[in-house]
Amino acid sequence: MLTNFDDSQRSEYIQEIVHQIRRLMQASKMYTKELDKKYSVSAPQLACLSALYFKGPLPSSMIARSILVNSSTVTGIIDRLEKKGLVRRVRNSRDRRVINIELTETGEDLARKAPPPVQQKIVMGLETLPMSRIKEIVDGLQSLTTLLDIDDFPVEENGETPL
Numbered sequence: 001m002l003t004n005f006d007d008s009q010r011s012e013y014i015q016e017i018v019h020q021i022r023r024l025m026q027a028s029k030m031y032t033k034e035l036d037k038k039y040s041v042s043a044p045q046l047a048c049l050s051a052l053y054f055k056g057p058l059p060s061s062m063i064a065r066s067i068l069v070n071s072s073t074v075t076g077i078i079d080r081l082e083k084k085g086l087v088r089r090v091r092n093s094r095d096r097r098v099i100n101i102e103l104t105e106t107g108e109d110l111a112r113k114a115p116p117p118v119q120q121k122i123v124m125g126l127e128t129l130p131m132s133r134i135k136e137i138v139d140g141l142q143s144l145t146t147l148l149d150i151d152d153f154p155v156e157e158n159g160e161t162p163l
Contacts (some may be wrong), residue, residue, distance in 0.1 A: 004051070017144075021144075024122050028118055031043065031118050034115075035114065035115075039114050040084065041084070042077075043075050043117060043118065043157040044067065044069065045081055046079055046114055046117055047079060048074065048077050049086060049087070049107055049114070050116070050117055050120070051063050052087065052101060052111070053108060053111035053112065054069065056102075057090065057102035057103075058100060058103060059098060059100055060075060060078055060101055063078070063101060070096055078101055079105065085107075086104055086110060087101050087102065087107050088102060088104055089101060
């Protein structure tokens, strides 16, 4: 049975978890606003530009897999980037049905100058941690997503936080 101290400490830890989640969400929103203000692109658009910058020309289906969105979503992202003159669609000469997306010079310049996507910053930070700590984080996040029945939610495809 829990004592009053244990209940109080439990409540503080729960509040801290919620606070840290809110900080993550706020950081993501601030990052997105900064990208839009400074570079006139959204976080998903920058993720697309970064994928093309590091991997070279790709079909939209490969971009979608790389940035974790579905194909219909990436089509809209590419449309907007093309209107801004940051990418272009190029037909593969061997198979005219295959259309690759490639960076324009302006798109390449932006991809080189813009800050890394939030996910990339997370990956870079996690890579510095010992495996035991990474496992703790995975276990904790899995516990949270299980509590929220998040596996039943559709994956948010537009790159925005669904809250």
